[in-house]
Amino acid sequence: MHSMTGFGRGSASTTLWHANVEITTVNRKQAEVVIQAPRELNELDARIRKQILAVLSRGRIQVSINLENTTSEATEIELNSQLAQSLEAAFTELGNRLGRPLLPTASDLLRQPDFILTRKSGMDPEACWGAIEPALEEALQNLAAMRAREGEDLKADLLTRLSELIRLAEKIAAEAPARPARQLEVLQKRLRDANLELNLDDERLLKELAIYADRCDITEELTRLDSHFAKFKEYLDAPEPPGRPLDFLCQELFREFNTIASKANDAQIAQSVVEAKTELEKIREQVQNVE
Template sequence: MQSMTGFGRAEHADDGLIARVEIATVNRKQADIHFSLPRELTALEADLRKLVLRFISRGRANISIHLERVSGCDDSFSVDPDRARALETAFNKISDLIGRPVALEASDFIKAPGVLTFSNSVWDVNEAEKAIHPALETSLKNLVQMRKAEGADLKTDFLKRLNTLETYSSVIGKATSNVVERQRELLHNRLREAEIEIDLNDERLLKEIALFADRCDISEETTRLASHINRFREYLDSSEPVGRSLDFLCQEINREFNTIGSKANDAGIGQSVVGAKTELEKIREQVQNIE
């Protein structure tokens, strides 16, 4: 089991080129991958995305890729004459439009995209891929290691809270066995206060108590609760993504406690249901961060 939150970093050098990769992930319902890399390398995104999806199936991943050449490599400049002439033409058109000269400075050529290019900022796709791919794979492995460590911490917390839910379920089960008896006594007391004489074994009284017992029977709910909690524990040991399954189980557990609360008609049981749902909400909040 893995958390969706993590960070991984790595670098790799190949033939005078160094690739540095950083990955930060946060929780998302689907896989949401975003790359930050030099514009001329966008053609690599599809293959890099496939590599990322081998390691993560859910969560937003922000992946930053930086390249640099080893010191001593070619540091020359290159000029694109077509872009330079186009820039000059654009300035002349602006001058004609506003009716006065607009000076074209050297800094304008430097700032204009693609006119003046430092060789270290232009990357060959095939050359860059040889450095980027290993760096990305190593950073993903480091990311997964961190996500597994956080997943282990969350598992410990989940197990503790599941034990608490089972305690609440046990308390509710024991309290329910007394609810029917209290209802019988309540009915008898009300009849006595109304000065209505009736035998405790009277068929009408027994029928009313039987109907009440059927309405407040929560044996099915507690059985399903135990099943859901056991299933939750099994998922915690899975190496596959289980976030959606755990979220579904939280919904089912919540449904059972809601049904118990509506059936029980008892203040003590109601308090236990509130306590259990509070604990369950804490579990559900953490489940949102599980892959």
């Protein structure tokens, strides 16, 4: 089991290029890949995404790729001659209006943000891929290792909290059979408070208790809880990413505990349900971090 948060870095070099790749991942229900790389490498996006999604199935994946040319002719400088001509024409027009010659100086040109243009020479995507691919693979390996370590911590925490849920469900199961007897005491008290006498063998009282016992029976819900608990453990040990199935199971567990509280209509059982839902909410928060 892997966490969805992590970081990995990798680097590799060829005779022409040195590549540094950094990958950062955070929680997200679906897989979202964001690539930051030079525009000249846009045609490599599909390859990069394919390599990433072969390893990661969920989360927001931020990929940063930096390239350095290892040759001496790594960068070319180009002057914006059109800008220089336009600037000189503007100075000439201003000089004519002022009645004296006025020409731009070198400092005037250098202050223009787009006067000096630099670009990487010969950034061929195929040549760059030779350095990017192994660097990306190394970054993914380091990322996966970090996510696996955090995943083990998440798994240990989830198992601890699941054990508490199982304990509370067992407590509810032990209290449930006594619920009809407590209801009988409630009915008797109400009758005494109303100064009414009723024989315990009265058919009306027995029928009322039978209906109540059937209505407050939570055997099915407890059985489904046991099944969900077993499935939860199974997903934690599964080789496939369990994040989505675990999230669904949490919803089902909430539903069963809500139904138990509604059907049992008992203060003691309701208190156990509140504790279980509190623990389950913590589990749901942790599950959001699971791939």
